[in-house]
Amino acid sequence: KAGVTQTPRYLIKTRGQQVTLSCSPISGHRSVSWYQQTPGQGLQFLFEYFSETQRNKGNFPGRFSGRQFSNSRSEMNVSTLELGDSALYLCASRLTGSGETQYFGPGTRLLVL
Amino acid sequence: KQEVTQIPAALSVPEGENLVLNCSFTDSAIYNLQWFRQDPGKGLTSLLLIQSSQREQTSGRLNASLDKSSGRSTLYIAASQPGDSATYLCAVRRSGGGADGLTFGKGTHLIIQP
Numbered sequence: 001k002a003g004v005t006q007t008p009r010y011l012i013k014t015r016g017q018q019v020t021l022s023c024s025p026i027s028g029h030r031s032v033s034w035y036q037q038t039p040g041q042g043l044q045f046l047f048e049y050f051s052e053t054q055r056n057k058g059n060f061p062g063r064f065s066g067r068q069f070s071n072s073r074s075e076m077n078v079s080t081l082e083l084g085d086s087a088l089y090l091c092a093s094r095l096t097g098s099g100e101t102q103y104f105g106p107g108t109r110l111l112v113l
Numbered sequence: 114k115q116e117v118t119q120i121p122a123a124l125s126v127p128e129g130e131n132l133v134l135n136c137s138f139t140d141s142a143i144y145n146l147q148w149f150r151q152d153p154g155k156g157l158t159s160l161l162l163i164q165s166s167q168r169e170q171t172s173g174r175l176n177a178s179l180d181k182s183s184g185r186s187t188l189y190i191a192a193s194q195p196g197d198s199a200t201y202l203c204a205v206r207r208s209g210g211g212a213d214g215l216t217f218g219k220g221t222h223l224i225i226q227p
Contacts, residue, residue: 045214
């Protein structure tokens with residue numbers, strides 16, 4: 001069974017631009033979560049989607065948004081990019097959004113210049 | 114607010130040694146705890162998941178324990194190998210149906226010397 005896939009793997013943007021990242025969960029998984037990883041803050045939870053609905057949201061500004069499609073694929077959007085948004089963005093999926101193991105993708109590395 | 118601490122931040126040991134990585138969390142109301150490893154520039158690989166009602170989980174040379182009342186978990190790695198070199202991350206999920214995001218520690222950077 002294929003794992004979690006994320007596209008693109010690398011991205012360079014400039015301040016003020018917006019970016020959209022994509023995540024395809026493991027087949028059959030209905031829950032998709034997004035995390036931001038930076039050297040200073042470590043891994044931080046952004047939000048989780050389950051059956052096209054946002055269930056939980058971390059402590060991030062409204063510039064960070066996401067959505068989930070009927071096939072469980074998810075996209076994350078960051079508008080008005082700031083230098084501090086440079087990070088590894090990780091997507092994770094799990095089966096039903098309860099307490100099961102969470103499986104992570106390889107991440108999208110975003111550099112904001 | 115849940116806080117997760119991992120000690121030590123870095124560890125370097127010779128191949129073949131048994132070692133213990135520590136994780137502590139401030140709020141004992143957790144749904145489960147998960148250990149991951151992360152190789153440089155890569156995503157996270159799930160190692161072990163311990164539900165709040167469990168005391169330990171084992172997978173091959175790895176054994177993870179959970180003491181929810183004291184807010185501690187340990188990851189024991191037996192007979193370490195150079196391929197075990199990675200950053201090990203501990204994460205907890207708050208209780209409440211398991212629907213919340215994971216709260217991560219900063220990780221332990223492990224180097225196994227050949």
